[in-house]
């Protein structure tokens with residue numbers, strides 16, 4: 119079944135609204151991907167403040183829907199379904215998007231699909247690269263670090279590993295702060311690291327021992343190691359080699375991420391590795407993943423950066439696959455699954 | 461005119477269809493309403509309540525002429541459910557949306573039994589209340605404010621209010637009036653002039669009365685222990 123789907127994403131600090139069309143062959147076309155971000159309001163707090171994000175979602179919700187409709191040039195009666203991130207994410211933030219999605223779906227009298235945020239990060243790749251074969255997905259952002267087994271977008275997706283403490287993006291933010299770089303830290307560390315030596319400092323690789331969980335991640339020990347390194351230099355009044363610290367820290371993160379992802383894909387007999395989430399915009403992560411996938415004979419799929427960060431198109435794309443597969447829509451008493459484990 | 465009214469500023473999740481006659485002297489009449497009490501499930505309960513009320517009133521969403529929403533003050537997360545639902549419905553149905561102070565809506569109903577000036581007091585959590593003061597005709601004289609009940613009671617030494625309505629009215633020690641939460645009719649009564657005038661102006665804004673809890677980070681936080 120073909121159709122036009124509106125997707126709403128409010129799990130963190132971006133109010134995202136996307137519109138996609140899916141044809142009878144499962145090909146998804148992106149028509150609009152509008153984002154209102156409250157990131158600047160969070161910068162002075164050094165991290166996302168849930169209440170600030172929720173307030174911004176309320177202000178931005180309807181204007182962002184209107185912008186997406188105008189960009190796509192579609193009318194309300196053209197829309198066949200509304201999809202929304204039901205979790206995981208910040209409870210108060212999710213609630214704004216879910217309530218809005220219910221209202222639009224009811225008013226337009228179309229089905230509502232409450233979707234999983236992580237699965238949506240995977241689904242968005244089909245907008246750029248076409249139908250997805252069974253794949254192993256590595257999702258890394260400020261809110262999550264997961265390895266997912268994705269046999270089929272509309273089917274059963276399982277998390278085979280996740281961070282046991284900080285998300286990868288969170289570690290980037292915290293280390294950026296240690297180095298006096300602005301929030302969000304990812305892009306700044308990436309840029310700074312280009313001038314540094316990624317082997318200058320031997321930072322620890324979390325959970326890589328023979329008895330550790332093979333597909334889980336841990337970044338809090340790494341963050342502490344960077345803090346100790348920086349503070350030790352400060353105590354003796356020596357300058358901090360910011361570029362080397364950034365490069366060595368970044369290498370420690372992407373080394374573990376790519377090694378575990380490639381191993382998981384091979385163990386599970388997958389031919390394809392998919393990268394997603396905001397940290398997938400990191401240039402070193404992309405390069406190392408490419409290198410290791412080539413060596414392992416895996417196809418690597420990475421959506422362009424604008425599709426990797428949280429957005430509405432990813433939700434619309436997943437909704438479109440669910441609609442096409444004839445999945446059962448959600449009820450209008452759909453709760454927010456803010457504590458969903460994966 | 462057929463008006464949908466929603467309010468989620470109190471533990472009550474309120475939705476109703478109200479008929480407003482074109483004659484300014486004609487009172488608002490409730491066609492159907494749904495009031496659920498679960499402060500933790502505003503998001504789950506509101507939209508089904510809206511549809512249930514519409515079904516009972518035999519009204520389709522697309523036949524609505526306007527939407528009225530309580531803008532609080534109220535605990536933030538719940539308050540936003542009603543606000544965004546009203547804003548999105550209005551956008552999707554292409555009808556005006558009008559915001560009214562939720563305390564004013566309670567006052568509009570309470571005025572029927574108030575013999576003098578009165579207060580409306582609702583739960584603000586964190587051991588505080590939202591309150592506003594009204595004259596006999598439900599015209600707001602003071603507020604809305606958020607503060608501890610003790611601070612409010614101290615102000616009452618001046619012989620002003622004789623009664624209080626709202627979910628936390630009993631904390632004032634004054635005679636308690638109905639209702640405890642806004643009714644659809646109360647909401648539409650407060651917005652009646654705006655609804656009859658038609659077009660809505662700027663989108664309704666929530667009355668938070670409190671700033672978000674957040675500390676600005678100026679200096680670097682030490683992560684390791686020496």
Ligand SMILES: [Zn+2]
Pocket residue numbers: 235239259261395396427428
């Ligand atoms: Zn995400």
